[in-house]
Amino acid sequence: CTELSCNTTDINTELLQKFEIDLKVRNLSKGTIYHYVAESYKFLNYINKSCLETTKDDVLFYFSYIQTQDYKANTQYNIRKWTKAFFTWLYENEYIARSPFDKVHLSRKEDIHKVTLTDIEVETLRDSCTSNKEIAIIDTLNSTGLRVSELAHLRINDVDFLNKSIEVYSQKTKKYRTVYLDAKALKHIQDYRKELDNKGIHSDYLFLGRTNNKINQTAIQNIIHKLSHKSKINKKITVHTFRKTFASRMFRLGMEAASVSKLLGHASVETTVKNYVDIDKDELKNEYRKLNS
Secondary structure, eight states: OHHHHHHHHHHHHHHHHHHHHHHHTTTTTTHHHHHHHHHHHHHHHHTTTGGGGHHHHHHHHHHHHHHTOOOHHHHHHHHHHHHHHHHHHHTTSSSSSSTTTTTOOOOOHHHHOOOOHHHHHHHHHTTTTOSSHHHHHHHHHHHHOOOOHHHTTBBBBGEEETTTTEEEOOTTTEEEEEOOOOHHHHHHHHHHHHHHTTTTTOOOOOBOOTSSSSSOOOHHHHHHHHHHHHHHSSOOOOOOHHHHHHHHHHTTTTOHHHHHHHHHOOOOHHHHHHHHHOOEEEHHHHHHHHHHH
């Protein structure tokens, strides 16, 4: 039994390592790779079987267990997606004849209420800022809809002050795109950098942390959390909230969905419309009446 268990562990580990290498070759982000591999490992560890001998019943057994845990429906959906991907890879590489996930019908992903900020709420957050860095970060997020990882990695040379734009490299998509700064964002970035220059602080990175090194993602989220708490806005506000607010505002102002998608760095327009654009019911009613008047 010990030998069998050891062999099972070895084959699972070996194939998970090959799966991970394949994901790296595809140039997926570290976070994405982690979820795919870690959740597949948890699944195999729970059923205590070789991935080559996993059955449909094992899948149902595991996800009936997952449903008893304190996971939200969307988290359960993602766990299934990440785990299923490993068995799809096994099938595509001819390690198994068919995926045990075939014909397994599990709960669907719930529609998430898109939390966005009103113009007044954005101004309230801006009023809560107590430093040039804070207001520069708020205005940059509001103007561009950047991901938190993208904001953290920005360098001063990425900013074209003349054309009011930023050349962004996404760690997630491994692609470059251009986003644009409004007058507020441009001014407060300049004020923040001038302050650093006056203090004799020089860095290639646009935003710095407490030790004057590149700011990290947690520090950015902490700034947003602090300002959210201080402003007493009754919403859960994160960097992603600004991203959704930006998308909804652009769409509301008349920008085509494809253009909004390109500014956000999405691979598909469907992702933008489904997960980021929030259209108010009153706006839908007004649009409908315009078209049918």
